[in-house]
């Protein structure tokens with residue numbers, strides 16, 4: 001043992017060195033990513049991973065579940081590129097406890113999943129509640145909470161009971177408002193004591209467009225000039241379906257606010273597919289085209305929910321094709337906006353000019369603009385294996401800024417963001433496990449998110465799409481978005497580099513919080 005006084009001196013000297021280092025280096029490396037980065041995230045920021053019932057659960061006939069529109073659609077030959085379906089998917093229905101262990105490994109504090117409507121109400125409101133379905137999500141929610149993971153629950157993520165299609169044409173009928181409100185009330189009643197984040201609809205804009213304009217998603221309706229459907233009306237039906245989605249959302253929100261929110265103290269919102277559009281030039285026409293692109297895609301839903309009316313750009317172009325709201329019961333109809341953001345495109349005007357040379361314009365029903373990923377043959381961002389994703393992190397910043405300004409800085413969550421890879425039959429699992437491009441993508445988008453949070457945007461969480469590789473809609477199992485690789489023969493899950501990276505990132509953030517925010 002040495003002289004205690006020397007030990008004391010040594011301690012003083014060491015402390016001084018440490019303090020000096022901290023002061024001069026901004027703690028660049030106690031936490032890896034520096035302190036000014038982490039300190040920009042608000043307290044209690046949610047970091048999560050996402051999934052959805054049809055893409056993950058499988059067990060499509062288990063325990064009294066009814067058939068959904070996606071069950072029917074994927075079973076029709078030719079609809080899915082690899083001829084696959086979600087009958088088994090990644091069997092999350094049975095493996096959810098294992099999957100929660102994977103979340104625990106990463107250290108996320110939220111998990112976004114959706115409830116299968118047909119599992120709870122196989123026949124909609126025309127039949128009884130399936131108690132086995134209720135119990136399944138009960139166990140899932142309890143297991144998550146037991147691990148400190150907040151359930152972030154979507155009521156419908158594309159899949160609806162086929163019964164509602166068969167009875168009255170699904171979203172095309174105002175009757176669905178009643179069904180949706182009933183379904184929502186059951187979920188609030190059974191789960192609302194523990195669920196503090198509700199998303200009514202996932203990407204209603206995509207459902208309206210793909211279900212009723214291009215006919216690529218169920219119920220596969222479109223006009224002959226828009227796609228290959230047996231029936232439909234691409235000019236009219238997307239707006240009718242959307243109108244019923246908006247009113248269904250609003251019915252669920254009104255019900256939640258009137259009967260449940262006071263006691264349950266949760267938040268309710270919607271998740272919109274949010275593509276950023278950069279004007280292809282500085283001309284006023286192209287700037288207006290980019291604005292129209294937002295209005296015809298995103299504000300189409302958010303404006304009625306927030307302001308009680310459709311955007312002016314839409315009314316001007318669509319006239320009577322756009323339904324009217326009969327009463328003024330919509331306004332501030334959400335507590336948060338969920339943003340599913342992956343990519344950016346250029347928009348070029350086609351209303352005042354023709355742009356045939358560069359490619360086909362979107363039609364009247366989408367607002368007359370040319371959507372293109374390139375300008376003078378140069379892509380807007382690095383192209384990726386997924387043909388619709390270009391890496392353009394600035395788009396995240398622009399998108400959040402736009403929503404912050406338009407909707408008075410309503411709280412926002414990034415409810416989806418991520419990168420896919422294409423499955424090659426000859427590629428080994430290792431090609432997927434070393435997913436540095438996904439890590440780079442996430443880093444750059446999180447960096448962009450931090451910049452806009454610093455400018456005052458009220459963003460409260462970031463949820464990566466997706467926890468696992470899964471059934472990617474029309475692409476079947478050919479596109480992999482997971483932080484974990486799934487072997488579709490054995491269903492074995494293996495962490496990719498991105499899972500390890502996200503873990504380290506969250507760990508560093510958690511350490512930062514523990515050191516600097518432990519006082520309260």
Ligand SMILES: *[C@@H]1O[C@H](CO)[C@@H](O)[C@H](O)[C@H]1NC(C)=O
Nearest residue numbers: 029030031032033504505508
């Ligand atoms: C986390 O911190 C470690 C240690 O300082 C650092 O090496 C690493 O780069 C950081 N990782 C992330 C993802 O922030």
Ligand SMILES: *[C@@H]1O[C@H](CO)[C@@H](O)[C@H](O)[C@H]1NC(C)=O
Nearest residue numbers: 025026028034035036037447
């Ligand atoms: C800390 O992070 C912020 C945001 O990412 C960055 O702007 C700044 O340059 C970083 N500082 C250091 C010392 O690395």
Ligand SMILES: *[C@@H]1O[C@H](CO)[C@@H](O)[C@H](O)[C@H]1NC(C)=O
Nearest residue numbers: 076077078079227228229230
């Ligand atoms: C259109 O659909 C029919 C019937 O499903 C199919 O036979 C035909 O190949 C499709 N045509 C195109 C161009 O996809």
